[in-house]
Amino acid sequence: MSDLKQLFTQAAEAAAHYRDQVAEAPELPRLAYKALVERMSAPVPESGSAPDAVLRELLALTEGGLMPIVGPRFFGWVNGASHPAGVAADIMVAAWGQNAGFHTATPAASAMEAVAERWLLDLLDLPEESGIGFATGATVANATCLAAARTHVLGKVGWDADADGLFGAPPVHVLIGAEAHSSLFASLQLIGFGARRVIKVDVDGEGRIIPAALERAIAGLEGPKVIIAQAGHINSGAFDPFTDIAAIARAHDAWLHVDGAFGLWARASANAAERALTNGIEHCDSWCTDGHKWLQVPYDCGFAIVRHKATLEKAMTQWASYLPQIGTGDRVPSAYVPELSRRARGVPVWAVIKALGRDGIAEMVARHCRLARRLGERLAAEPGIEVLNQVVINQVSVSFGSDEATRAVIARIQEDGVLYAGGSHWRGRWVMRLSVTSGPTADADIEITADAIIAAARAVKALV
Numbered sequence: 123m124s125d126l127k128q129l130f131t132q133a134a135e136a137a138a139h140y141r142d143q144v145a146e147a148p149e150l151p152r153l154a155y156k157a158l159v160e161r162m163s164a165p166v167p168e169s170g171s172a173p174d175a176v177l178r179e180l181l182a183l184t185e186g187g188l189m190p191i192v193g194p195r196f197f198g199w200v201n202g203a204s205h206p207a208g209v210a211a212d213i214m215v216a217a218w219g220q221n222a223g224f225h226t227a228t229p230a231a232s233a234m235e236a237v238a239e240r241w242l243l244d245l246l247d248l249p250e251e252s253g254i255g256f257a258t259g260a261t262v263a264n265a266t267c268l269a270a271a272r273t274h275v276l277g278k279v280g281w282d283a284d285a286d287g288l289f290g291a292p293p294v295h296v297l298i299g300a301e302a303h304s305s306l307f308a309s310l311q312l313i314g315f316g317a318r319r320v321i322k323v324d325v326d327g328e329g330r331i332i333p334a335a336l337e338r339a340i341a342g343l344e345g346p347k348v349i350i351a352q353a354g355h356i357n358s359g360a361f362d363p364f365t366d367i368a369a370i371a372r373a374h375d376a377w378l379h380v381d382g383a384f385g386l387w388a389r390a391s392a393n394a395a396e397r398a399l400t401n402g403i404e405h406c407d408s409w410c411t412d413g414h415k416w417l418q419v420p421y422d423c424g425f426a427i428v429r430h431k432a433t434l435e436k437a438m439t440q441w442a443s444y445l446p447q448i449g450t451g452d453r454v455p456s457a458y459v460p461e462l463s464r465r466a467r468g469v470p471v472w473a474v475i476k477a478l479g480r481d482g483i484a485e486m487v488a489r490h491c492r493l494a495r496r497l498g499e500r501l502a503a504e505p506g507i508e509v510l511n512q513v514v515i516n517q518v519s520v521s522f523g524s525d526e527a528t529r530a531v532i533a534r535i536q537e538d539g540v541l542y543a544g545g546s547h548w549r550g551r552w553v554m555r556l557s558v559t560s561g562p563t564a565d566a567d568i569e570i571t572a573d574a575i576i577a578a579a580r581a582v583k584a585l586v
């Protein structure tokens with residue numbers, strides 16, 4: 123065997139070994155961050171090492187500190203499980219070393235991204251004239267979409283934000299749901315709209331924008347406007363009423379953006395009830411969603427989808443004599459995202475969609491929603507456990523009475539290690555958040571999970 127083949131084979135074997143182990147008996151990290159930093163700390167190596175020795179040391183140093191995010195009973199945050207087809211594709215992406223910023227330099231990688239772009243618009247049933255930037259995640263994708271919004275709404279009043287910036291520009295009114303995801307405020311901060319300089323619109327008990335409140339907030343506002351809606355609330359999974367919101371946006375000539383980091387995939391569900399939650403979303407101007415959440419693409423991957431492709435290109439384009447010309451008809455990958463050089467992010471996206479297929483994605487999304495409902499029902503049937511949200515997609519938010527009890531159950535669950543779930547603060551209370559987003563999660567995992575949570579709740583109750 124060549125040295126290279128031996129090296130890559132060792133990496134592939136270690137990867138397969140890890141995945142088999144996580145599939146069978148997922149283990150939570152035994153070591154905390156500080157202990158791992160201590161284990162890994164060393165001075166800069168004065169001389170190099172053989173690559174296979176580096177790989178062996180890397181495996182030894184991380185042992186006991188890996189979170190089983192790719193396992194079947196990981197319900198923390200909203201995390202996908204890195205589909206094996208995407209992992210294999212990413213090995214090729216790294217090995218090829220294609221700089222996928224421009225199509226003239228890396229034709230195959232750029233062509234695959236162009237095809238993945240068409241597939242995503244088809245799967246999500248969004249306007250085919252849209253362009254998609256392949257970004258690192260929803261945070262950057264949101265910022266990318268909002269930058270296009272900025273270019274568009276200021277352009278309409280004769281201000282070139284890309285050339286002249288925001289100093290002295292006509293003010294832009296930004297209206298956003300009171301329970302929008304934290305990352306949107308980071309995006310607003312980044313693009314110069316300001317995290318605080320927004321109009322927060324009242325929401326209902328599930329965190330959905332109330333159309334009448336939006337109407338009241340926008341009435342009488344003069345000048346450029348951007349509305350930010352949400353598909354998939356982080357704690358409830360709820361969807362804003364897009365048909366009503368889109369009508370208000372149209373009437374007031376506002377750009378309508380939607381953060382659908384995970385929820386946008388409800389549109390691809392086999393179940394009509396979940397698809398219906400996204401009704402009217404096709405009327406938005408821009409949409410953001412993640413590849414690394416519900417679609418199961420390995421990290422990192424998010425999509426900035428913008429109906430007005432030329433506006434996105436204007437907001438993102440850079441020019442130098444040694445870069446390809448924009449506007450010649452060919453899709454230039456870097457014209458849709460803030461980055462220039464980057465990995466061939468379209469390749470694992472293509473591979474995961476190819477592996478799952480339209481029906482595989484539809485089945486997975488519908489299964490996760492069905493399993494979330496089942497988990498919610500089992501937990502709600504136990505005295506002392508309260509499911510706080512309507513389980514419309516894959517999110518379940520649970521209280522165990524007092525904040526103290528909820529925190530104690532979460533701590534106990536994390537100690538037991540049967541599953542992973544984290545906490546969140548919602549509607550003035552601590553909740554345990556369970557997000558069913560991992561590709562391999564099956565019916566049996568949900569029964570094991572419900573049993574473990576109920577047992578932990580009983581144990582905590584017996585203590586207090």
Ligand SMILES: *Cc1c(COP(=O)(O)O)cnc(C)c1O
Binds near residue numbers: 200262305424
């Ligand atoms: C996860 C999430 C984000 C941020 O996405 P990243 O991929 O972590 O950058 C934004 N909005 C919602 C609703 C999310 O769930």
